[in-house]
Amino acid sequence: MGLRMLAPFVAPGLPGGEDDPKSVQRRRRVAMKYVNILEDINNQLPVPARIEFFKSSKAGGKAYQVAGGWLVRVPPPVDYETLFTGIHELGHTVNSHWRLSCLREYYAEMFAMQCFKRLNLPVTKDIESHHKWYMAFSLGQALNRGLKRVPAELKPYRKYLHKTEKLVCDGGSWKRISRYHAFVP
Numbered sequence: 001m002g003l004r005m006l007a008p009f010v011a012p013g014l015p016g017g018e019d020d021p022k023s024v025q026r027r028r029r030v031a032m033k034y035v036n037i038l039e040d041i042n043n044q045l046p047v048p049a050r051i052e053f054f055k056s057s058k059a060g061g062k063a064y065q066v067a068g069g070w071l072v073r074v075p076p077p078v079d080y081e082t083l084f085t086g087i088h089e090l091g092h093t094v095n096s097h098w099r100l101s102c103l104r105e106y107y108a109e110m111f112a113m114q115c116f117k118r119l120n121l122p123v124t125k126d127i128e129s130h131h132k133w134y135m136a137f138s139l140g141q142a143l144n145r146g147l148k149r150v151p152a153e154l155k156p157y158r159k160y161l162h163k164t165e166k167l168v169c170d171g172g173s174w175k176r177i178s179r180y181h182a183f184v185p
């Protein structure tokens with residue numbers, strides 16, 4: 001996830017400050033709201049996943065196919081961005097049949113986008129820019145692995161490939177990176 005909007009700072013010990021029991025309660029209530037949304041969506045899936053929350057500074061999750069269904073490990077949803085991540089992982093459980101991993105990522109993203117739309121939740125600027133970056137990153141990975149034809153779904157993200165350069169370099173060989181550069185408009 002990108003940068004977060006920070007709430008106005010209130011010093012500890014003052015009403016509304018970090019340690020004010022009322023704001024602790026409020027944060028818990030808000031967090032429960034996001035957890036409930038995630039669980040509601042999960043319960044409507046043909047095969048609901050087992051959801052495990054883990055604390056992480058990076059807002060990524062993972063969906064695992066396990067005996068009898070799916071296990072989804074996600075950071076606890078505490079805002080729209082982390083909720084989106086959680087729904088993205090649920091999206092993998094219903095879009096696992098795509099052969100290309102960049103398409104699996106795309107349809108997981110689309111699943112989360114559709115859920116946000118249906119529930120009238122805001123696709124924040126952070127979500128939008130992370131989405132573009134992530135799609136270009138997934139496409140860059142596929143290109144570095146030798147993908148010849150960019151699927152139509154991913155063509156709109158080619159123009160963001162240059163922004164993923166450093167991350168793509170981590171996984172690919174230099175030779176392939178230069179091929180990938182050929183796609184930069």
Ligand SMILES: [Zn+2]
Binds near residue numbers: 088089092104105108
């Ligand atoms: Zn994913």
